[in-house]
Amino acid sequence: MREVAEEILRIENLHVSVEGTAILKGVNLTIHRGEIHVIMGRNGAGKSTLANVVMGHPAYVITEGSIFYKGQPLEELAVFERARAGMFLSFQYPAVIPGVQVGTFLKKSVTSVRDEAPKGRAFRKELTAAMEQLSMDKSFLSRYVNDGFSGGEKKRLEILQMLLLKPHLALLDETDSGLDIDALRIVAKGINEVAVDSACLIITHYQRLLDLVKPDYVHAMINGAIVQTGGPELALKLEDRGYDWLDVTA
Amino acid sequence: MTDEAQDVIGDYRYGFHDPENSTIRFDQGLSEQVVRDISELKNEPQWMTDIRVKAYRHFVERVMPEWGNCDLLNMIDFESITYFLRSSNKTEKSWDDVPDDIKNTFNRLGIPEAEQKWLGGVTAQYESEAVYHSIREDLEEQGVIFLDMDSGLKQFPEIIKKYFGTVIPYSDNKFSALNTAVWSGGSFLYIPKGISVEMPVQAYFRINAKNMGQFERTLIIADEGSSVHYVEGCTAPSYSTDSLHSAVVELIAMEGAKIRYSTVQNWSSNVYNLVTKRAVAHKNATIEWVDGNIGSKLTMKYPSVLLKGEGAHAEVISVAYAGEGQHQDTGAKVHHLASNTTSNIISKSISKKGGRSSYRGLLQVTPKSSGCRSKIVCDALILDENSRSDTYPTMEIGNSTADLEHEASVSKVSSDQLFYLMSRGFTEEAAMGLIVNGFFEPFTRELPMEYALELNKLLELEMEGSIG
Ligand SMILES: Nc1ncnc2c1ncn2[C@@H]1O[C@H](COP(=O)(O)OP(=O)(O)OP(=O)(O)O)[C@@H](O)[C@H]1O
Ligand SMILES: [Mg+2]
Numbered sequence: 201m202r203e204v205a206e207e208i209l210r211i212e213n214l215h216v217s218v219e220g221t222a223i224l225k226g227v228n229l230t231i232h233r234g235e236i237h238v239i240m241g242r243n244g245a246g247k248s249t250l251a252n253v254v255m256g257h258p259a260y261v262i263t264e265g266s267i268f269y270k271g272q273p274l275e276e277l278a279v280f281e282r283a284r285a286g287m288f289l290s291f292q293y294p295a296v297i298p299g300v301q302v303g304t305f306l307k308k309s310v311t312s313v314r315d316e317a318p319k320g321r322a323f324r325k326e327l328t329a330a331m332e333q334l335s336m337d338k339s340f341l342s343r344y345v346n347d348g349f350s351g352g353e354k355k356r357l358e359i360l361q362m363l364l365l366k367p368h369l370a371l372l373d374e375t376d377s378g379l380d381i382d383a384l385r386i387v388a389k390g391i392n393e394v395a396v397d398s399a400c401l402i403i404t405h406y407q408r409l410l411d412l413v414k415p416d417y418v419h420a421m422i423n424g425a426i427v428q429t430g431g432p433e434l435a436l437k438l439e440d441r442g443y444d445w446l447d448v449t450a
Numbered sequence: 451m452t453d454e455a456q457d458v459i460g461d462y463r464y465g466f467h468d469p470e471n472s473t474i475r476f477d478q479g480l481s482e483q484v485v486r487d488i489s490e491l492k493n494e495p496q497w498m499t500d501i502r503v504k505a506y507r508h509f510v511e512r513v514m515p516e517w518g519n520c521d522l523l524n525m526i527d528f529e530s531i532t533y534f535l536r537s538s539n540k541t542e543k544s545w546d547d548v549p550d551d552i553k554n555t556f557n558r559l560g561i562p563e564a565e566q567k568w569l570g571g572v573t574a575q576y577e578s579e580a581v582y583h584s585i586r587e588d589l590e591e592q593g594v595i596f597l598d599m600d601s602g603l604k605q606f607p608e609i610i611k612k613y614f615g616t617v618i619p620y621s622d623n624k625f626s627a628l629n630t631a632v633w634s635g636g637s638f639l640y641i642p643k644g645i646s647v648e649m650p651v652q653a654y655f656r657i658n659a660k661n662m663g664q665f666e667r668t669l670i671i672a673d674e675g676s677s678v679h680y681v682e683g684c685t686a687p688s689y690s691t692d693s694l695h696s697a698v699v700e701l702i703a704m705e706g707a708k709i710r711y712s713t714v715q716n717w718s719s720n721v722y723n724l725v726t727k728r729a730v731a732h733k734n735a736t737i738e739w740v741d742g743n744i745g746s747k748l749t750m751k752y753p754s755v756l757l758k759g760e761g762a763h764a765e766v767i768s769v770a771y772a773g774e775g776q777h778q779d780t781g782a783k784v785h786h787l788a789s790n791t792t793s794n795i796i797s798k799s800i801s802k803k804g805g806r807s808s809y810r811g812l813l814q815v816t817p818k819s820s821g822c823r824s825k826i827v828c829d830a831l832i833l834d835e836n837s838r839s840d841t842y843p844t845m846e847i848g849n850s851t852a853d854l855e856h857e858a859s860v861s862k863v864s865s866d867q868l869f870y871l872m873s874r875g876f877t878e879e880a881a882m883g884l885i886v887n888g889f890f891e892p893f894t895r896e897l898p899m900e901y902a903l904e905l906n907k908l909l910e911l912e913m914e915g916s917i918g
Contacts, residue, residue, distance in 0.1 A: 278877075283874055295871075297871070309875055
């Protein structure tokens with residue numbers, strides 16, 4: 201008999217507004233360790249809002265409902281504490297930090313999340329291995345964080361961070377957008393690695409990632425609510441038919 | 451320490467002070483007699499006494515600048531300042547011979563350690579005079595002269611007489627007049643023809659006494675084809691009354707020579723820092739001012755370069771950090787006085803907690819100077835609503851062949867940047883510190899590594915407890 205895996209994320213009746221406008225209108229979602237969940241939906245449906253609010257972006261206000269991470273109400277945790285507790289968000293639009301070298305940033309980030317400075321040589325080895333896996337040239341380390349990066353390079357840097365930070369909950373917001381075919385394969389491999397032992401929430405518009413990363417559940421989000429949940433077949437259906445047929449249901 | 455003093459100190463790490471053990475201390479206040487007394491005490495040649503007295507008379511007549519932060523300037527009480535304070539009777543060549551309390555101070559500031567590791571020479575000035583001075587033997591053998599200015603005047607009076615005040619005459623401004631009248635200490639550095647000094651030489655200026663006035667005078671001459679990197683650091687204890695630091699720094703780069711002058715000024719927030727720095731670059735010479743202003747109450751400083759010889763180049767990279775109660779009025783002035791001269795000015799400022807930073811720049815191209823190029827970039831970062839940044843650029847372009855670029859930006863830290871970093875485990879303060887370090891990076895990367903690390907740490911500390 202299969203043991204019930206640990207509950208990582210539980211979202212209950214979540215309502216969220218931004219600058220007074222309601223965006224999420226009653227989202228329910230539970231993710232266990234080892235599960236891959238996918239959210240699909242039209243532009244503006246509220247997918248990034250969901251990912252951001254889970255990570256604690258201050259612009260998003262929870263007006264009703266709650267979020268639990270490993271059973272603990274999230275409102276008690278500041279953003280950096282969420283990161284240190286094992287939550288990770290791969291941004292749809294990662295911020296540019298001028299003048300801060302990727303190498304410095306990664307080391308400091310790993311240090312804060314692990315709560316101890318990684319050993320110099322061991323860390324370099326780990327970093328080199330992860331970068332090789334993502335086919336990232338060493339020269340990235342001396343570039344400034346996301347400054348002048350191409351769309352695909354930004355996404356690779358997000359995944360590199362995920363590999364180093366080894367989160368228990370990975371929220372991946374359109375990490376596949378803008379990736380070439382080779383990069384998509386590489387990134388998918390990275391996600392699969394992390395997904396073995398973590399909870400994954402993948403936001404995507406395309407089936408092509410799901411050919412490489414097998415989801416356990418696919419959710420369709422319409423207008424701030426999850427209106428349909430299914431297995432991998434739902435993604436195929438959405439790709440085939442779009443979202444209009446769901447409007448009736450919603 | 452009194453509560454009042456503690457309030458002023460805040461997070462300032464160098465705010466400690468030692469008991470005052472002076473051997474000679476002048477009464478507070480300034481008069482022609484004080485000026486003559488300083489000169490006599492130092493046993494100076496008559497011509498120096500005469501310059502001092504002339505400068506003093508000019509200082510008395512000269513009105514305060516009517517620009518910049520006049521309110522703060524007019525609060526300076528020249529009568530409450532101590533103009534000369536000797537804390538050790540000799541300039542020592544070995545740290546062992548420096549009086550213990552002073553030696554401990556410099557130990558705490560990490561100077562002897564830095565000297566051993568990576569410096570070619572060190573002058574440590576405490577109050578009015580150098581207490582320690584040394585230069586690596588190999589440099590001395592090559593003919594490099596590195597002395598405190600008082601010793602320089604004694605040992606090389608003819609060189610000093612020839613160049614003293616030629617780049618910055620006492621009549622240049624009220625504070626150059628004051629400095630010329632009461633100067634004491636500073637560095638005299640001469641690099642012979644064709645010699646490249648690989649390791650930086652450093653001067654460290656420490657004010658310890660209350661209401662102290664420090665007026666060092668520095669003259670650097672790089673002879674033809676030579677090069678040198680001079681580094682200057684400064685700190686003071688935090689008192690609730692003000693101190694005045696008013697230096698004059700003159701640089702002369704002969705044909706093909708290169709001088710880089712790096713400063714990390716970290717005065718406590720009760721120090722007026724009113725400094726005149728100017729350089730002359732002859733044919734194909736290069737002057738680089740790398741100028742960081744982190745501390746002080748009011749800084750007014752505009753490192754200048756006179757590009758006198760064809761093909762000369764000026765580089766001015768400056769950063770200013772204005773925290774609570776601070777005004778950093780800084781900038782750069784470049785005069786293209788010959789053809790095919792080039793300049794590059796980068797200025798970066800951060801204002802926080804009501805601090806104010808101003809960029810004041812002058813770019814001049816004279817009518818006979820053709821084919822000149824200049825690029826100016828001014829970026830300001832404002833960390834909160836109460837803080838302020840202004841720019842006052844002046845351009846006097848007399849030759850139409852000049853190729854000029856000017857970019858300016860004012861920005862705020864975006865909430866998306868903060869959120870991104872916090873989602874990677876950084877606290878808000880650490881995130882702010884990283885963004886600030888990144889903003890200053892074009893400056894820090896020009897510093898010797900040890901300074902860069904120190905500056906980054908300093909800025910991170912400045913960001914602590916600043917969010918709320
Ligand atoms: N900070 C904000 N300020 C104002 N409006 C916002 C903000 N963030 C999101 N919104 C609005 O909320 C709605 C949902 O945005 P969200 O980014 O969550 O959509 P999405 O489902 O991720 O879309 P896409 O597929 O285009 O990425 C949009 O109408 C968007 O304009
Ligand atoms: Mg989105």
